[in-house]
Amino acid sequence: MTPPPTPLLNHRVVVVVGKGGVGKSVISGGLAVAASRRGKRTVVAEMNGAETMAALFDAEPVGYAGGELAPLVHAMSIRPADAIEEYLLRMLRFRILYDVVFGNRFIGPFMNGVMGLSDLISMGKVMDLEWNRTDGSHSADGDAPHTWDLVVVDAPATGHGLSLLSSPQAMMDITRVGPLFNNARMIRDLLADRARASVLLVTLAEDMPVTETIELARKLEERVDVGVAGVIVNGVPPALFPTDAAAARWPELAARGREIGSLAAAAVQDAERLLRDRQRADGHIERLRSELGLPLLEVPLLNRRDLDAEGLATIGQHLEPWL
Ligand SMILES: Nc1ncnc2c1ncn2[C@@H]1O[C@H](COP(=O)(O)OP(=O)(O)OP(=O)(O)O)[C@@H](O)[C@H]1O
Ligand SMILES: [Mg+2]
Numbered sequence: 001m002t003p004p005p006t007p008l009l010n011h012r013v014v015v016v017v018g019k020g021g022v023g024k025s026v027i028s029g030g031l032a033v034a035a036s037r038r039g040k041r042t043v044v045a046e047m048n049g050a051e052t053m054a055a056l057f058d059a060e061p062v063g064y065a066g067g068e069l070a071p072l073v074h075a076m077s078i079r080p081a082d083a084i085e086e087y088l089l090r091m092l093r094f095r096i097l098y099d100v101v102f103g104n105r106f107i108g109p110f111m112n113g114v115m116g117l118s119d120l121i122s123m124g125k126v127m128d129l130e131w132n133r134t135d136g137s138h139s140a141d142g143d144a145p146h147t148w149d150l151v152v153v154d155a156p157a158t159g160h161g162l163s164l165l166s167s168p169q170a171m172m173d174i175t176r177v178g179p180l181f182n183n184a185r186m187i188r189d190l191l192a193d194r195a196r197a198s199v200l201l202v203t204l205a206e207d208m209p210v211t212e213t214i215e216l217a218r219k220l221e222e223r224v225d226v227g228v229a230g231v232i233v234n235g236v237p238p239a240l241f242p243t244d245a246a247a248a249r250w251p252e253l254a255a256r257g258r259e260i261g262s263l264a265a266a267a268v269q270d271a272e273r274l275l276r277d278r279q280r281a282d283g284h285i286e287r288l289r290s291e292l293g294l295p296l297l298e299v300p301l302l303n304r305r306d307l308d309a310e311g312l313a314t315i316g317q318h319l320e321p322w323l
Pocket of ligand 1: 018021023024052156157234236299300301302
């Protein structure tokens with residue numbers, strides 16, 4: 001299958017989205033490790049205050065301040081309340097803005113709840129990470145080198161991930177002018193820049209996640225101006241046979257196995273269950289392929305016990321064709 005037009009590591013921001021529990025964090029971590037092994041300073045931004053990355057690396061939680069989890073791999077947990085406080089404190093017209101947005105008992109709840117102000121400011125923090133310079137400045141076009149070569153955004157599950165990505169446009173539609181509008185526009189422009197930002201969809205090769213992924217891809221296309229690199233099909237059961245010839249020999253082998261005795265027959269039964277799992281997964285992958293015209297990449301199911309920093313490196317190796 002063809003890889004995405006732009007290698008993932010050529011982007012500065014990769015947003016990892018998908019249904020709850022499909023492996024967004026594992027893929028984010030795997031991508032970060034793969035990037036670090038190519039010398040890229042990488043930060044994983046965990047959205048909505050999530051703190052799974054540190055646990056995957058067997059490290060202490062890093063919080064909003066962030067911290068290093070492995071050489072060249074950092075993570076930070078973007079808690080909306082912290083991001084909003086930081087944003088307001090940095091704003092020149094902090095008082096005015098605060099009064100306008102939060103001081104107004106009619107507008108305040110409206111902005112926060114309906115308009116997703118926390119989503120917008122959290123995405124603003126992502127933009128800020130992209131801007132960060134080694135001389136401590138933050139700007140889209142500074143002189144000093146970037147602090148981070150790659151920002152991986154580990155987004156919340158489907159619906160919230162979508163609202164996170166659509167929050168800049170939503171805020172622009174409602175504000176039309178002013179500091180929030182300008183901020184929202186800069187974030188929207190970052191996402192819309194096909195060279196700088198990209199979305200990576202993650203799914204499992206199962207019925208519900210595939211259905212949700214197809215819907216999510218369509219909604220993204222309708223609502224958000226952002227490039228989608230492709231779909232990572234995570235946790236795919238291994239293929240039992242290395243070649244077609246080996247697969248062709250199986251029916252005869254299975255028939256003989258059943259004749260030998262109960263032990264061999266049980267082994268044949270186990271193998272056939274694995275074969276069926278794989279066939280089912282292939283069916284779901286085929287559905288993704290036919291309904292979405294997007295590049296697909298399979299990442300195998302690993303032994304869960306192995307999902308530590310080394311396991312993430314293995315996941316990263318499977319992402320190689322897209323790096
Ligand atoms: N390729 C894989 N092989 C084996 N186990 C995996 C694989 N990918 C993910 N897992 C396991 O599946 C579980 C869910 O993964 P993960 O936490 O990355 O999902 P998520 O999409 O980030 O979930 P959430 O929506 O809750 O943030 C974890 O226990 C993880 O270790
Ligand atoms: Mg997660």
